[in-house]
Amino acid sequence: MSDTLKRAAAERAAALVSDGMRLGLGTGSTAAHFVAAIGERVRGGLKVIGVPTSEATRQQAEREGIPLTTLDETPELDLTVDGADELDGQLRLIKGGGGAHLREKIVAAASHRMIVIADGSKHVETLGRFPLPIEVVPFGLKATEIAIAKVLKGSGLNPDLRLRAKDGNPFVTDSGNLILDAHLGRIEKPDALAAALNAVPGVVEHGLFLGLATGAILATGEGLVELGQV
Numbered sequence: 001m002s003d004t005l006k007r008a009a010a011e012r013a014a015a016l017v018s019d020g021m022r023l024g025l026g027t028g029s030t031a032a033h034f035v036a037a038i039g040e041r042v043r044g045g046l047k048v049i050g051v052p053t054s055e056a057t058r059q060q061a062e063r064e065g066i067p068l069t070t071l072d073e074t075p076e077l078d079l080t081v082d083g084a085d086e087l088d089g090q091l092r093l094i095k096g097g098g099g100a101h102l103r104e105k106i107v108a109a110a111s112h113r114m115i116v117i118a119d120g121s122k123h124v125e126t127l128g129r130f131p132l133p134i135e136v137v138p139f140g141l142k143a144t145e146i147a148i149a150k151v152l153k154g155s156g157l158n159p160d161l162r163l164r165a166k167d168g169n170p171f172v173t174d175s176g177n178l179i180l181d182a183h184l185g186r187i188e189k190p191d192a193l194a195a196a197l198n199a200v201p202g203v204v205e206h207g208l209f210l211g212l213a214t215g216a217i218l219a220t221g222e223g224l225v226e227l228g229q230v
């Protein structure tokens with residue numbers, strides 16, 4: 001997706017922000033445009049406070065001069081704006097392509113509204129083309145992997161799990177965990193899969209966001225398309 005389209009979706013979302021809002025600041029290349037747009041408005045006098053969903057977003061928000069808080073100080077947020085790796089017509093998402101889905105999900109769940117900003121190509125009929133990120137604690141990795149594979153097989157899904165790597169080493173999340181990417185192809189029953197994965201010891205969080213997004217702004221070559229409540 002071109003950066004221009006990402007920026008257009010982010011700027012539309014930034015226009016939803018008003019004085020006094022408590023914001024969840026998403027992670028990724030699309031959310032970075034939102035953080036930049038909010039930074040610009042803050043420098044112009046907008047009064048908001050933000051909770052970043054990753055260390056990368058924290059650093060960007062600090063550079064932008066956006067006042068930050070934590071969920072401990074501000075456990076309820078008005079609006080979270082974040083990207084997604086896939087979304088379907090029911091605003092169900094796959095997130096975590098950048099490994100930030102644990103904090104992103106906690107922040108989204110603490111928000112009254114969550115608006116997804118993404119390019120139109122991420123809008124799919126059925127989730128699962130994008131590998132589902134599953135964050136696991138390092139302890140017992142192999143056993144957890146086997147347990148997840150069993151769950152996937154039992155759900156009639158492909159048990160193809162790959163430990164995410166970066167620069168030849170296992171990718172480590174902001175919370176010190178590892179990620180197994182599940183190459184599933186199609187997820188026909190996201191609710192059942194989410195519940196089954198949540199029940200596996202060692203699984204910290206998976207990238208299925210169900211019932212969290214309240215709206216989406218999709219950037220297409222023909223302009224912006226809105227889904228749900230924006």
Ligand SMILES: O=C[C@H](O)[C@H](O)[C@H](O)COP(=O)(O)O
Binds near residue numbers: 027028084096097101
């Ligand atoms: O872990 C990363 C996040 O879930 C991102 O929001 C997601 O991967 C989308 O990122 P991007 O906007 O860079 O495609």
